[in-house]
Amino acid sequence: MSIRQTGEFGLISRVVSRLGEPGPAVLLGPGDDAALVVASDGRVVASTDLLVEGRHFRRDWADASDIGRRAAAANLADIAAMGGTATALLVGLCAPADLDAGWAELLAEGLAEEAGLVGASVVGGDMTSGPTLMIAVTALGDLHGLAPVRRDGARPGDLVAMAGRTGYAAAGYTVLSRGFRTPKVLVDAYRRPEVPYAHGPAAGRAGATSMIDVSDGLLADLGHIADASRVHIDVLKDAFVVPDQMRDAALALGVDPYQWLLAGGDDHALAATFPEGAPLPEGWRVIGKVGTGSDVTVDGRPWSGATGWDHFRV
Incomplete structure (x- = not known):
């Protein structure tokens, strides 16, 4: 059954039925003009992303649930990168009228599943028709009394550390773009990122001086810091080890695997800086050093390849 057949409000009813019970931060969920969400310390962390079919996802590469997981992860990771914990998602969907309504329901399931990993809920949104499939997600989060970890706090002498992994999703993207579906570990990483959500608040509690979600590429995102x-x-x-399956794929595809590891996005690792000598939280590992000057180098030299993704330069 297409969205044209269900109609807007019929589709909303079907989608809402897939979202599950709201989390403890939600006082009022879907069904009214607006939702009501608790922020325990009076501050709300907010982030938004827009995903466009053909630019950010392809339906022949991933199913609707996977795309929902990816859309949620892009926003939930931003909240974690501020040292916060996400509490709620608002979702906007623009879709052609001939889109299968079941696809939208599975999208909602994926959004709810990913949000559930951090205890967040999908609390509302909007739908409209249009020729291009687009998904807009806004995440709200709570700092639980912590100071936000911003990008502008790194100081010379700090250690640069990372939680999570890089290169896997970028390698999966390259594999899919060349018409292959294996290695599975790389393709699955592109379809459903494994985000170290809990490591963001942990870094904030440990005194991280700056932090960022690695969404566009490690070197590019460290450049923002x-x-x-x-x-x-x-x-x-040398802080990065090339996994065997990534090395094999790189050899087969004629790609430098470090281009994936250092400049590939979509894994949503977290990168942060910590005062030298401070103990790192569990799951964080040192990958570099902060010094005086500007820019980002690799082993003291400029990186010769692309450093990450830029929507308006690709």
Whole structure:
């Protein structure tokens, strides 16, 4: 059955039925003009992303549930990168009228499943028709009394650390774009990122001086910290081990695997800086050092390839 057949409100009813019970931060969920969400310390962390079919996802590469997981993860990771915990998602959907209503229901399931990993809920949104399939997600979060971890706090002498993994989703994207569906571990990483959500608040509690979600590429995103903090960041290439399946795929496809590891996005690892000598929280590992100056280098030298994704330069 298409969306044209269900109608807007019929589709809303079907989608809402897939969202599950709201979490403890939700006082009023879907069904009214607006939702009501608790922020325990009076501050709300907010982030939004827009995903466009053909630009951010392809329905022949991933099913609706996977796309929902990816759409949610892009926003939930931003909340974690501020040291917060997400509580709610608002979702806007623009879809052609001939889209299968079941696809939208599975999308909602994926959104709710990913949000459930951090105890968040989908609390509302909007739908409209249009020729291009687009998904807009806004995440709300709670700092639970912590100071937000911003991009502008890195200082010379700090250690650069990372939680999570990089390169897997970028390798999966390359594999899919060349018409292959294996290695499965890489393709699955592109379809459903494994985000280290809990490591963001942990870094905030441990005194991280700056932090960012690695969505566009590690070197590019560390560049945002370097620019905001007016420092130089040097990344250690030896801090990254190329997994066997990634190495094999890179050899078969003629790609430098470090281009995936250092400049590939969509895994949503977290990168942060910590004062030298401070114990790192569990799950964080040192990948570089902050110094005086500007820009980002690898082993003391400029990186010769692309550093990450830029929507308006691709």
